[in-house]
Amino acid sequence: MNGNDSGKWAARLAIGRDAVVVVLGTGIVLMALWWVLSRLGNVVVVLMMAGMFEITLSPMVDRLALYWNRPLAVLVVVLGAVVIFVVGGILLVTVIAGQLATLVAKLPNEVQTLTQTTPGLMAWFRHTGIQVNILQVESRIFSSLGQVSTFLVTQTVTFVTHLIDSIVDGAITIFITVYLLLDANRIQAAVLRLIPHHQREGLLAVEHTLSRVIGGYVRGQMALSLIVGTAFGFGTWLIGLPYPLVIGVFAAVMELIPLLGPVLGAILPVLLALFNHPWVQIPEVLVLLAAAHLLESQILGPKIIRSQVGVHPVISVLALMIGASLRGILGALFAVPIAGILVAAWVAGVRVWREKVVLPSQPTPPID
Template identity: 65%
Template sequence: MPFQTPKRFRWNLAALRDLVLVVLGTATVIYGLGFLLSRLGRVVLILILAIIFTITLSPLVDRLANHWRRPWAVLVVVLGAVLVIVGGGAILGIVITGQLVTLVKHVPENVQHLSTLAPGLLSWLSHNNIHINIPSLENKILSNAGKVSSFIVSQTINIVTNVIGALVDGAIVLFVTVYWLLDAERMQLAILRLVPVQHRDLVLAAEHTLTRVVGGYVRGQLLLSAVVGSAFGLGSWAIGLSYPLLIGVLAGVMELIPLLGPVLGAIVPLIMALAGHPLVQVPEVAVLFAAVHLLESQILGPRIIRSQVGLHPVLSVLALMIGADWQGVWGALFAVPAAGIVVAAWVAAVRLWRERVVLPSQQVHRSSSETAASSTGDRRNILPEKGV
């Protein structure tokens, strides 16, 4: 068969109409999703949490379901997860509360100690017409600490209301998660029956992508959080900082915020070092932060998170900023996996479109083998590769 040169793409009224319809349709969908998310933020958050818990616990439930009945497997896994979260949170809460009370009691002497740290720096600032009144600063810090305590007492009703609301939301998330874990197979079959036979491979591929991205991200992020928190806690204990357990827990929680976790986790040990022996402990904290950041960003992060989500660091930063601006801390937590899902879906859609539409840069006639491969709807051709 002689080689045929591809036809040049020609703009005509039909092509221009299709392009305008695609742009308008995409803009309408994006606007509609944004409108719904802005009005139903709490409901969407509950559904997202339920989906994340379902995807995270589903592999363990499936393994136990091979030996037990599925309801028993769901009961054991969910009860185990609840006991770990509630029991571990209660134990850590008791210990951290005690350390926080001790820390608050030592605030005045720590403030006075900080005022004697850098007289040379203060004199240099004064020489350059930058005046800092240390006694006034001490009084402001102590008065603000008292205001915080009185504010907490005065807002007890609001705090109790928010706690009750969080418990109710948690119960709803638990109920939805249990329901989805029990009826996962029936829900999958019901969805597949609604989809034409020729498109079922695409639906299964989308489900596989969603499970891989979300499940891998959650499990990887929890592992990173445990490693970073343990590293900061043990490192703080080794260099003699006070409250190492508090430092480790805060560092682990901060690690749940993508990209900024190690930086935020290093703030507390740095303050502790300034309040203790700054000339010795501040350099040690700097070395500890550098070691933990190297471990997280260069060794564990690329192998655990980036390989699972398949998202470029620049896109991760943009997703983090958008999520934080939309829903604050919760948005920052879920921004990266959501962006990974969007990118994976986009890549899959583009590949599927290229299989069914002849682009201007492609030849007009495909070989019979390529046509047969594309018509089978092979699942591996639809799934996006990692490392987008």
């Protein structure tokens, strides 16, 4: 073996050694980071929520900052969001609590009405050997309600403690969000000063892509949740089901869960239809569920996600399926924004490659 061959082997060994060191070092850093984050879970959640709020509210602040100074724009946007959230939450909780109390009070009578209006169902139960004792069902319902009341009384201290913790975390989240919105430009400038000049353009492109994809996805999901919740509430009101506001809010919250949202949102109206006029209203609820699922999964969902995230509807559906198959609901929740980031990275990479490589369809640059 001559000197050139030995030098090549030494270089290859050095490259392999460096690769092993990089892989091991990266693994150690990731494990250490995971260990730290697992013990700072609440802090990480607060920071993530603040970052998400900053990305979501930043476009509105930037638009108002064209006419007002930025602190006033931040104050108006943040206060408006807090007022809408708090006042809307209080009104919804008040109305929903009253409707739920009425529903619980009427539940035994609804069970009795169900058995009286569906004699065929009870006969089928008896024929198949299933014994249904209405008095026993009612006694169990009242017993369960009593146990729930006792549980609520005994857990009052724990509930108040968690409520105070949630209020404190919410206040800290709002404070960090306001700080990020106020000093976004200065934070960006400080970070750019740490980056070499030839890499700043790429970093700005990454920051812009993340803001567009994540913020667009959050805004799109909130809009989709509002539309589906309104459709469920209005549809059940047309059908004649009681408590349409409760149904609408429940469907809107469930819609935040990808893929399973409309199905979970239909549980409450199906139960209420079962207690009222099951042979008429259950088919109507199923038709409403099918229409809402079609509207959400085939029409509004892909279009809203495409307009906000920049992902084709086919890619968003495939991303949801892949995410759900890999990590269940959690995977489906993050599948679309991850797909948007990957698509943006692919487009940027192709653009850079086209600038560096002369394709057959491009004119050959002049030779100096």
